[in-house]
Amino acid sequence: MICFLRSVALACLICCLPAFTQASPQPPAKTAKKIVVAPPAQSKSSDRPKIPPVMVILPAPALQQTLSSILPLPIEHNASEQFRGEITLDSISSLTVDGGRIRIIGQLSGRNMTMNASVGNQNIQVKLGSLVLPVVCDVDLRFDPARQMLLLTPHFQRSTRSGSDSDEALLALLNSLSKQYEVPLHNFMPLTGEIGSNTVRLRMEPLDIRAADGAVTLRLKPVAGKQP
Structure with a gap:
């Protein structure tokens, strides 16, 4: 799961590249003569001009385009005693941003899915095979400036009301991933x-x-x- 969330954060960083590249230092023009001057006196740190912060706005369509370009994207999960299998985000049909949340509507697929169940006093393994599930993923976004951490919490729900028992099994596995994940930003875009x-x-x-x-x-x- 952390791979998927890091990809969401990476999409934000990739969208920043054009703005940062334009602001990168440029080499000075060459002069005809070399002028030697005495080194300036050391100034106190308090006398140095403060660099104003840079504001970067990343619209939702740009994030959707960037995320779509790296699909299909595997969603990592810890194989539990109840569920096993491979889950992949195959497509994104919509991405919106509002109220501290990124909402992603897309399609997930599960491969080699199995579910362990108890029948009476016996444990049996049910093979679910391959599954396809249209889902809505709401990712709550919060930034902790003191720790330089981006905090992301995903919440999954089915985008359609109807669904099979296999779909419910996959959705239950996704809901087990709904917890807060930390993405460190200490070395941000050097x-x-x-x-x-x-x-x-x-x-x-x-x-x-x-x-x-x-x-x-x-x-x-x-x-x-x-x-x-």
């Missing part, structure tokens, strides 16, 4: 650029991440460092 003979590394430190009004909005603080 970029590098050349200024003269120096390599400048630009890291974006997340300040806030919200899901509302049809988009995921990120407030990021650029943090630059020089490499030898």
Whole structure:
């Protein structure tokens, strides 16, 4: 399951790339003469200008397109004593963002599915085979700035009212995955650029991440460092 949620977070980061690339440092124009100047006096850290945060808005259609490009996507789960099998997200028909939640409507499939059941005093294994289930997945999104963690909690439900017993079995397995998952963002999108003979590394430190009004909005603080 964490693979699926990391892919959701990765889709947000991939959509950020064009904006970050345009803001990457550019090499200065060459001058005809070399001018040597005395090194400037060291200034106090409090005198340095503060870099304003960068605001990046990722609309829902862009997230849907990015996620769709990496399908089919396996959904990892811990094989329990009751259910076993492979689950895959095959397609996404709709993706909306509002109220701190990303809603994904798509189709899941299960392969080599088995279910253990108790009949009287005996345990039997029921082979469910291959299953296809249209589902709605609501992913609650919250950002913890103190720990630099993106907190994602998925909730699954069937998109249609009718369904077979096999569909109910797959849905029960998905509901067992409805818990909070943590995606660390400590090293967020490092970029590098050349200024003269120096390599400048630009890291974006997340300040806030919200899901509302049809988009995921990120407030990021650029943090630059020089490499030898």
